Amino acid sequence: xxxxxxxxxxxxxxxxxxxxxxxxxxxxxxxxxxxxxxxxxxxxxxxxxxxxxxxxxxxxxxxxxxxxxxxxxxxxxxxxxxxxxxxxxxxxxxxxxxxxxxxxxxxxxxxxxxxxxxxxxxxxxxxxxxxxxxxxxxxxxxxxxxxxxxxxx
Amino acid sequence: xxxxxxxxxxxxxxxxxxxxxxxxxxxxxxxxxxxxxxxxxxxxxxxxxxxxxxxxxxxxxxxxxxxxxxxxxxxxxxxxxxxxxxxxxxxxxxxxxxxxxxxxxxxxxxxxxxxxxxxxxxxxxxxxxxxxxxxxxxxxxxxxxxxxxxxxxxxxxxxxxxxxxxxxxxxxxxxxxxxxxxxxxxxxxxxxxxxxxxxxxxxxxxxxxxxxxxxxxxxxxxxxxxxxxxxxxxxxxxxxxxxxxxxxxxxxxxxxxxxxxxxxxxxxxxxxxxxxxxxxxxxxxxxxxxxxxxxxxxxxxxxxxxxxxxxxxxxxxxxxxxxxxxxxxxxxxxxxxxxxxxxxxxxxxxxxxxxxxxxxxxxxxxxxxxxxxxxxxxxxxxxxxxxxxxxxxxxxxxxxxxxxxxxxxxxxxxxxxxxxxxxxxxxxxxxxxxxxxxxxxxxxxxxxxxxxxxxxxxxxxxxxxxxxxxxxxxxxxxxxxxxxxxxxxxxxxxxxxxxxxxxxxxxxxxxxxxxxxxxxxxxxxxxxxxxxxxxxxxxxxxxxxxxxxxxxxxxxxxxxxxxxxxxxxxxxxxxxxxxxxxxxxxxxxxxxxxxxxxxxxxxxxxxxxxxxxxxxxxxxxxxxxxxxxxxxxxxxxxxxxxxxxxxxxxxxxxxxxxxxxxxxxxxxxxxxxxxxxxxxxxxxxxxxxxxxxxxxxxxxxxxxxxxxxxxxxxxxxxxxxxxxxxxxxxxxxxxxxxxxxxxxx
Numbered sequence: 036x037x038x039x040x041x042x043x044x045x046x047x048x049x050x051x052x053x054x055x056x057x058x059x060x061x062x063x064x065x066x067x068x069x070x071x072x073x074x075x076x077x078x079x080x081x082x083x084x085x086x087x088x089x090x091x092x093x094x095x096x097x098x099x100x101x102x103x104x105x106x107x108x109x110x111x112x113x114x115x116x117x118x119x120x121x122x123x124x125x126x127x128x129x130x131x132x133x134x135x136x137x138x139x140x141x142x143x144x145x146x147x148x149x150x151x152x153x154x155x156x157x158x159x160x161x162x163x164x165x166x167x168x169x170x171x172x173x174x175x176x177x178x179x180x181x182x183x184x185x186x187x188x
Numbered sequence: 189x190x191x192x193x194x195x196x197x198x199x200x201x202x203x204x205x206x207x208x209x210x211x212x213x214x215x216x217x218x219x220x221x222x223x224x225x226x227x228x229x230x231x232x233x234x235x236x237x238x239x240x241x242x243x244x245x246x247x248x249x250x251x252x253x254x255x256x257x258x259x260x261x262x263x264x265x266x267x268x269x270x271x272x273x274x275x276x277x278x279x280x281x282x283x284x285x286x287x288x289x290x291x292x293x294x295x296x297x298x299x300x301x302x303x304x305x306x307x308x309x310x311x312x313x314x315x316x317x318x319x320x321x322x323x324x325x326x327x328x329x330x331x332x333x334x335x336x337x338x339x340x341x342x343x344x345x346x347x348x349x350x351x352x353x354x355x356x357x358x359x360x361x362x363x364x365x366x367x368x369x370x371x372x373x374x375x376x377x378x379x380x381x382x383x384x385x386x387x388x389x390x391x392x393x394x395x396x397x398x399x400x401x402x403x404x405x406x407x408x409x410x411x412x413x414x415x416x417x418x419x420x421x422x423x424x425x426x427x428x429x430x431x432x433x434x435x436x437x438x439x440x441x442x443x444x445x446x447x448x449x450x451x452x453x454x455x456x457x458x459x460x461x462x463x464x465x466x467x468x469x470x471x472x473x474x475x476x477x478x479x480x481x482x483x484x485x486x487x488x489x490x491x492x493x494x495x496x497x498x499x500x501x502x503x504x505x506x507x508x509x510x511x512x513x514x515x516x517x518x519x520x521x522x523x524x525x526x527x528x529x530x531x532x533x534x535x536x537x538x539x540x541x542x543x544x545x546x547x548x549x550x551x552x553x554x555x556x557x558x559x560x561x562x563x564x565x566x567x568x569x570x571x572x573x574x575x576x577x578x579x580x581x582x583x584x585x586x587x588x589x590x591x592x593x594x595x596x597x598x599x600x601x602x603x604x605x606x607x608x609x610x611x612x613x614x615x616x617x618x619x620x621x622x623x624x625x626x627x628x629x630x631x632x633x634x635x636x637x638x639x640x641x642x643x644x645x646x647x648x649x650x651x652x653x654x655x656x657x658x659x660x661x662x663x664x665x666x667x668x669x670x671x672x673x674x675x676x677x678x679x680x681x682x683x684x685x686x687x688x689x690x691x692x693x694x695x696x697x698x699x700x701x702x703x704x705x706x707x708x709x710x711x712x713x714x715x716x717x718x719x720x721x722x723x724x725x726x727x728x729x730x731x732x733x734x735x736x737x738x739x740x741x742x743x744x745x746x747x748x749x750x751x752x753x754x755x756x757x758x759x760x761x762x763x764x765x766x767x768x769x770x771x772x773x774x775x776x777x778x779x780x781x782x783x784x785x786x787x788x789x790x791x792x793x794x795x796x797x798x799x800x801x802x803x804x805x806x807x808x809x810x811x812x813x814x815x816x817x818x819x820x821x822x823x824x825x826x827x828x829x830x831x832x833x834x835x836x837x838x839x840x841x842x843x844x845x846x847x848x849x850x851x852x853x854x855x856x857x858x859x860x861x862x863x864x865x866x867x868x869x870x871x872x873x874x875x876x877x878x879x880x881x882x883x884x885x886x887x888x889x890x891x892x893x894x895x896x897x898x899x900x901x902x903x904x905x906x907x908x909x910x911x912x913x914x915x916x917x918x919x920x921x922x923x924x925x926x927x928x929x930x931x932x933x
Contacts, residue, residue: 038895050474051435058476062410067402069397070597072548073630079866080548108395112720116394123393127385127831130391130839131250133548133597158874164865166548166598167250167840170876 037101041066042110052098057081059097060107068108068136072164080162082137083107089144108136111143119143122180130167138163142177151181226355228317230281230288231310231361234355238338240267245277245289245307246299247569248388249547249599250839251894252832253299255386257307259828260300261380264311264371266335269379274387276593279571284587288811294569295701297606297788297797297892299328300828304890312369315359321357325349332578374826374887383831388595389683400567400594403554405623409438410475411615412482413628415636418495418858419696423466424488425551425759431470431485436477440485441618443467448493448638448698449606451579462638462698464607469615475627478673488554491858494696499642499854502667503539505693506644509665510537513529514689518677518683520746521685523650526659530650534724538713540643542667542695542853544634545702546868549597551628553612557620561588561614567596569603577606581613600843605638634868637861638700639853643709645676647717655725664710667695675710675899678789680755681718681733682741696858703843704898707788712848715784715903716917719910723865729907730767730783734760748792758823759785762800762884766821769882770802774816778807778929780912784903788896795889797824797896799837803877803904807914815845815877815905822881827887833893841879846871848902849922897921 036050041064048059060066060083069092072080076091084106095187111117116124119142129135138161145152145160152160157177165173225235233241246253254274282289290300315335322340323330326347333340339722341348374380391397416422428440448464458535468487472478478511515601527533553566562582568574571593581591594605612626628636641793643666650659660683669692677688722732737760742752746855763785773781784807786799820837827833850869854861861867906917913933915925 053544054474054476055269058474060478061402062474065404066395067398070399070548071550071627072400073865075630075864075866078548092663108393112394120393124385124389127389128837129250129386129389129392130252130835131548131596131598132388132397133247133399135392137893161873164548164870164872166546166600166843166846168839168876170842170871170873171838171879174875174876184533 037097039097039100040100043113048097049095050096053096055091056083056095056097056100056105060092066107066109070133070136072134077164078134078143079167080134080137081099082140082163084140084144086099087147089141108140111139117143118183119146119180122176122183126172126173126176126179128169128176130169134163134165135169138165138173142180145177146174146184150185205250210569214633226359228355228359229310230263230285232314234358236352238350238352240272240338240351241769242272242274243277244274245292245303247294247571247593247599247603248598249294249565249569249596249603250835251299251847252386252829253294254388255384256300256828256832257303258387259384260307262305263377263379264308265315268386268543271338277571279591280589283572283575291625293572294599295601296705297680297894297896300890301892304658308371309366309369312371313363313366316364316369317358317361318351318354321354321361322349325354326597328805351611370463373566380826380828384829386832390757397595399549399597399706400554400565401549401552401597402624403594404564405554405556408554408623408625409471409473410478411469411471411612411624411626412475412478413467413469413611413626414482415442415632416465416489417635418491419465419698420463420492420494421465422490422492423468424490424704425489426468427486427627431481434481434484436473437470437481438473439471439619441471441615443469446610446771447577448602449573449610451521451573451576459802462605464610467611468888469611469626471615471619471624475625479629494858497696497858498856500916502642502695502855506642506665507787509691509693510644510646510663512663512691514663516687517672518686518688520743523659523661523685523687526685527648527650527661530658531653532651532724534649534651534721535611536647536717536720536916536918538645538647538716540709540713541851541920542639542642542697542855543702543847543851544637544639544853544868545600545602545700546634546870547596547598547600547602550630550633551608552626553609554625555612555616556623557582557613557616560584562616563590564609565592565594566606566609566612567599567603568606568609569596569599569601570606574606574609574844577610578613581610582617583736592827600703602637604701630865631863634862634864638698640700640702640709641669641695643667643673645710645713647713649717649721651721653726655859657683657721659683661687663689663691665691665693666709667693668697669706670701671706673706673710674790675707675714675786679714680752680759680787680789681736682738682743682752682756684743689845703840703897706843707786707899708902711786711899712902713904716906718795719907720916723910728911733763733785737763749791752913755787755789758787758798762798762821762823765882765884766800766802766819768818769821769880774804774806778912780805780908780910782904782907783912784900784907786896786900786903788899795825795891797822797891799891799896799900801841801897801900801904802899804910805905805908805912807909807912807927807929809929813909813922813927815875818877818879818901820879821884823884824892824893824896825886825891827883828890830883833883836893837881837897838879840895842871842876842903844898844901845905847919848888848905852921852924
């Protein structure tokens with residue numbers, strides 16, 4: 036039995052300790068917002084927060100995150116939409132939307148440590164793949180989210 | 189088909205959880221006073237509380253169909269969007285009731301174009317029914333009634349009645365004749381033309397959106413699959429005992445070769461299908477377990493006749509085919525004589541590789557076979573065909589099949605094939621009563637896909653003593669395909685002497701259309717070659733294009749003279765506009781701007797969008813390339829939703845750039861060499877240029893917007909690379925080239 040915290044709730048996973056966190060979230064906890072895209076940590080559609088850090092979950096064995104606190108897209112906005120989600124809605128960022136939970140989780144982690152990132156900071160932090168071509172709107176929405184989360188002084 | 193192992197224990201454990209055919213993920217349930225929601229002539233469902241659910245007769249692959257098509261029917265029905273939601277159409281209804289949804293395959297940028305009239309008409313017809321029903325209830329004249337917040341109101345008395353109350357009568361009455369209703373004048377539109385927010389966005393940012401891969405059914409098991417690694421290979425056998433004891437494994441089953449479920453609407457083309465090869469699947473409690481087990485499963489394949497095929501051999505065959513005469517597909521004047529008389533002849537060969545669509549959601553399908561019935565859920569671009577292939581693979585009558593569209597994580601043409609539906613149903617048939625979700629791994633999705641074919645072109649042009657273009661001769665050959673690469677014969681620039689020849693070779697993978705279709709393969713080549721001709725005649729590409737785009741150069745004797753003149757005018761108008769909108773060109777070493785314009789015209793008179801692009805690149809002189817800015821000017825007829833148009837143009841530009849810069853699928857020993865995103869690179873955010881989109885006002889009917897940017901942006905890119913002092917790019921992908929600056933730059 037592997038114990039961890041997922042979206043603020045204590046959970047016990049009765050699965051193979053080698054099972055990647057992605058599949059434990061999707062299959063054992065029915066949290067399907069976190070997406071499978073490549074399985075080799077290239078596309079980052081499976082990005083979640085592990086103790087506040089954005090990490091791809093497709094190659095991360097659940098045993099490695101025992102005792103950790105995991106946040107998925109379902110738990111990002113605790114009671115209301117997270118500023119990143121609000122900015123995403125305002126900018127109509129998603130097209131097919133499949134990569135967007137990963138994009139949003141990566142962005143939320145970026146803004147948590149860098150509240151007003153430059154374009155270069157965004158380039159370095161957001162390596163998530165999108166095939167529909169949402170990148171220009173992703174960039175605009177990150178800047179908008181930064182402004183939302185940081186009230187003018 | 190036969191199961192690879194005895195499943196009795198498995199079935200005993202899972203049958204209790206089966207029998208879930210009543211599941212319908214697509215019908216939203218609303219609270220009502222115990223009354224049923226009523227389906228009103230297929231297009232809408234009216235709920236007892238007056239809410240309306242609109243049925244969307246297209247797949248949602250990212251293009252915003254659920255928003256744009258909603259705007260069409262809502263316009264004529266005066267729907268209140270706060271009281272309206274949507275669901276996908278039911279393929280069984282469409283197939284069994286004579287294509288009542290008019291156009292359900294999601295391809296060719298046709299969603300809005302094909303449904304602009306039918307969905308507005310349906311809205312107007314249903315509106316007439318509701319008003320007639322209300323007129324009886326309110327003892328008023330239908331002509332005096334207005335619709336407000338899903339209630340029909342008599343402004344004279346203030347009395348009103350809700351849609352929910354009117355639904356039963358409206359559903360039972362026949363639709364009024366189309367000729368008896370009048371559509372709103374564009375001046376009266378309240379939804380069409382507005383940049384409404386996408387109605388699928390909130391669910392897509394909270395993780396609530398359900399894609400095919402997210403379907404969950406009680407008692408569901410998971411399957412992983414391996415198709416013959418060589419195209420056309422056959423399954424000899426497998427050793428199920430080697431994986432039977434692995435954790436979670438429930439069954440190992442064989443999947444038979446057969447049709448991939450690609451039949452496009454038979455009213456448009458002859459029935460076309462492509463082979464899906466033999467495969468093996470493992471069913472397990474978890475997909476991760478299933479994938480691990482199939483990785484460990486000893487499988488013996490007969491690689492068949494294509495075991496020795498590789499990309500170098502295909503290149504040699506294409507070269508040989510270019511030396512053969514080919515078939516003349518367009519001829520005007522006497523190109524050979526004009527070339528012989530030319531002061532200067534320019535020649536070049538261009539090449540285009542196999543590509544793969546790589547939508548972010550891998551192929552998947554969930555299926556349940558019970559008794560004679562089959563039910564399946566999948567992201568697909570053609571639900572009708574998915575239904576047919578599900579019935580076929582289950583050995584079921586069509587009437588005993590149900591198919592549910594889900595959101596799709598991209599499509600780009602890949603999901604016009606429904607091979608994964610056949611695979612999932614064949615697996616489910618061997619574990620009856622158990623829902624099975626097949627997820628095709630990224631590696632398997634990339635290696636056992638269907639691919640737009642490789643292509644080679646030999647182009648020759650003649651200039652006279654004044655530097656005027658007098659002759660254009662092209663010979664194009666490509667791998668297995670159902671179509672000529674349209675872009676090559678539909679050259680719009682008027683040239684007096686034209687000869688175009690075509691040839692085809694057999695390549696083992698099945699053919700696929702991909703966003704931009706055959707236009708993408710050729711339009712950039714024609715444009716790159718035009719840029720070469722311009723350079724040879726001593727002017728920049730834009731100046732040369734504008735000089736060529738002179739309607740007086742169109743031969744008045746041409747059968748398609750009217751079309752040819754219209755295209756020349758349109759190209760010129762858009763090129764001039766984009767050149768102005770892009771502003772001052774970039775300056776400095778290694779910087780350059782390219783311009784291209786294209787209209788994806790299939791045949792004379794075909795209505796499609798025309799897009800002009802100006803694109804700026806910087807070459808760092810050490811092999812690095814950056815696309816800095818892209819300006820797109822678009823004529824797409826009436827715009828239903830400007831922000832969806834902008835998204836599709838942005839998306840098409842980035843799809844084209846990603847493929848042009850990095851895309852290449854190669855074969856070795858009959859197998860695809862690439863396997864995942866580390867060796868099949870996609871463009872990343874850091875590489876994406878700023879994109880400005882300008883839409884020209886137009887009151888012509890909509891012409892479609894999903895694909896048009898893809899072919900034209902590649903032409904602008906190769907032009908820009910040369911303008912920046914880089915090499916002529918005559919083969920894709922660009923990043924295979926040394927991007928050193930030319931000595932003459």
